[in-house]
Amino acid sequence: MLRRISWGLGILSLLVPVALYVWQWSQHQKLMASGLSSDDLGWMLSVLLVDVFLAGVIAFFAVILNALSLYRLPQGVEFNPVMRIFEMLLLALPLLACLFFAGVSMMH
Secondary structure (H helix, E strand, O other), rough: OOOHHHHHHHHHHHHHHHHHHHHHHHHHHHHHHHHOOOHHHHHHHHHHHHHHHHHHHHHHHHHHHHHHHHOOOOOOOOOOOOHHHHHHHHHHHHHHHHHHHHHHEEEE
16 A cells, blocks of 8 residues: 555656746746746746755655655565665656756755
């Protein structure tokens, strides 16, 4: 059950930031049309930073839940460790992107 929840969170860590970005972009287009906003680069960097951070937080919880599901395996159950490592790496990709962009933003 925890493994399914972790995969649900993994999918949400990709879909929620995309949906949030589309909504923020439509709001920004309305502001630009009315002449209230003209800073495209500042808006883009701040929105991307928030969206990537949100993806990283959701992916962190997905990785934690997947690790808990791996920890709670019964004693007699066999599993392929290479596939589970690949699964954890796949779930951690948004988190790794978040950490990369956090590091880049700290450098500037």
